[in-house]
Amino acid sequence: MTRRSLDLGVLDVLPIRAAELDSPEAIEQWLRSAGSAERSRQVSSMSKRLARFVALLDHATGPEVLASVDPDVAVRMLKAAGPDQGAQWLQDIDPDHGAEILRRTDNSARELLLARIDPKYGQALTEILRCPPKSVAAHMLP
Incomplete structure (x- = not known):
């Protein structure tokens, strides 16, 4: 029995791999079938293909992937996307997750x-970033 929240990718039965995606439609299908842990695993394993993968993301799929992967993986995605596209995606995700991603980026970025x-x-985001990362205040919206 397969539950909707089960991340099939960790069982190596996921039929779609992020590195094999070649269109925005394929990305949407991948998003429907891969859980957040599997998304993080697949995107973090990309190196040269990350820029190609990020280029396929649009205004809807970009923030969805960014919000569902590990913050360190999200930082790599933002670097690959560039500051303009990355900023658009960043403002479309939860501020707590956005702040955590920004905590892990270098100051200039x-x-x-x-x-x-x-x-x-x-x-x-700036208000959240002013609080120590492990404090309760860092996870409360100003």
Whole structure:
């Protein structure tokens, strides 16, 4: 019996691999079939193919993948996407996850991304980033 929340990729039965995707439609199908752990595993294993994968993501699939992968993997995705595209995706995800991703980026990349996102959202992220990462305040919206 397969439950919807079961991440089939960890069982090596997932029929679609992120590295084999070649269209936005294929990405949407992959998003429907891969859980967040499997997405993180597959995207983190990409090196040269990451830029090609990121180029296939659009305004809907980009934020969905970004929000569902490990923050370290998300940082690599943002670097591959570039600051303009990365900022668009970043402002479409949960601020807590966005702040965690920004915590793991270097200062210059963080400032570049913050300068390109909506000012209100940027202010919310900045407020979260001011709190120590392990504090309760770091996970509360200002």
